[in-house]
Amino acid sequence: MLRFARGLLSVFMVANWAVGGLLVLGLVVGGFVRADQTAALALKAHPHLSAANVILALRITLLAMLPMMWLCHLLFRNLAEIIDSVPAGKAFTEDNAARLRTVGWVTVAVSTLDWGWGFALLRLLGPYGGWSPSFGEWLIALLMFVLAAIWSEGVKMRADLEGTV
Amino acid sequence: MPVVVQLDALLAARGMTLTELSQRIDITLANLSILKTGKARAIRFSTLEAICTALECQPGDLFAVRGD
Numbered sequence: 001m002l003r004f005a006r007g008l009l010s011v012f013m014v015a016n017w018a019v020g021g022l023l024v025l026g027l028v029v030g031g032f033v034r035a036d037q038t039a040a041l042a043l044k045a046h047p048h049l050s051a052a053n054v055i056l057a058l059r060i061t062l063l064a065m066l067p068m069m070w071l072c073h074l075l076f077r078n079l080a081e082i083i084d085s086v087p088a089g090k091a092f093t094e095d096n097a098a099r100l101r102t103v104g105w106v107t108v109a110v111s112t113l114d115w116g117w118g119f120a121l122l123r124l125l126g127p128y129g130g131w132s133p134s135f136g137e138w139l140i141a142l143l144m145f146v147l148a149a150i151w152s153e154g155v156k157m158r159a160d161l162e163g164t165v
Numbered sequence: 166m167p168v169v170v171q172l173d174a175l176l177a178a179r180g181m182t183l184t185e186l187s188q189r190i191d192i193t194l195a196n197l198s199i200l201k202t203g204k205a206r207a208i209r210f211s212t213l214e215a216i217c218t219a220l221e222c223q224p225g226d227l228f229a230v231r232g233d
Contacts, residue, residue, distance in 0.1 A: 163206035165196040 002083050009080045013073065020069040027065060031058035046128050053124040060124075064117040068110065075106045092158050097151040104144030111137040169229045172201045175220050190215040 030038040038058065039051035078099040085091050114137065121129030176183060183201060187194040192212060199205050200212075213224055220227075 160206070163199065163204065165192070165200045165205045165208050165212050 002086055006080060006083045009076050009083070013076045013080070016069055016072045016076065020065060020072075024062065024065055024069075027058055027062035031055060031062055049125060049128065057121055057124045057129065060117060060120045064113055068113055071106050071110050071113070075103055075110075078102050078106070092151070092154050094152065094155050097148050097155060100144050100148035100151055104141050104148060107137055107141035107144060111141065167203070167231055169231050170200055170203055170205070171227055171229055172197070172216075175222055175226060179220055181220070186216070186219055190219045192216075 035055045035058070036051070039054045042054040043049055043051060082091075082096050082099050085093065085096055090096075115133065118129070118131035118133065121131045172183075176186060181189075183197050184194060187197050192215060196205075196212075200208065213227070216222075216227065217224055
């Protein structure tokens with residue numbers, strides 16, 4: 001299971017930058033280089049939208065993409081480091097509790113960014129922005145903080161057991 | 166007040182080595198060394214029972230509390 005998860009994370013880490021990079025490129029072209037053409041295309045499908053709002057929405061998406069890619073990288077990297085610590089016999093350490101807390105904070109940041117971007121899209125494009133609020137990420141963040149706290153307790157219990165014959 | 170483990174004295178009295186004790190009670194030599202050298206932080210009752218059975222002694226024979 002851990003080997004499979006580690007393999008998946010390696011794929012995700014590469015895909016995050018590769019796919020993210022392509023999306024960023026597309027948004028730069030659509031939001032800046034060929035902004036007018038992109039807006040015209042959007043207006044053909046939804047004539048009641050404003051060209052300025054479409055272009056702004058693309059630029060805001062680009063602005064959100066860049067930190068999002070970095071946050072995803074942090075998330076994948078911390079999970080990979082947790083998994084890598086297991087064969088070394090160092091799974092139950094304060095380092096891994098800290099990594100779980102980092103994953104929690106990253107999830108909070110991702111959720112905040114997502115909601116901010118989503119609300120901007122709703123304001124600019126209405127229901128055609130394709131965003132709807134989700135509470136799942138906030139629950140995942142809470143889960144990570146709880147896990148990190150329990151992990152820290154486990155580390156203390158393990159330390160107590162060391163030296164028990 | 167440190168707790169002193171008197172395993173050396175008991176082994177000598179029974180004419181047994183630490184290795185023989187380890188084999189007899191199926192506790193690793195490493196763990197018995199930790200106990201013997203006073204580095205153990207705790208001992209399980211099962212370990213205590215095994216040692217006392219093998220050395221034919223009481224727990225009180227194994228430990229002493231010495232003043233600082």
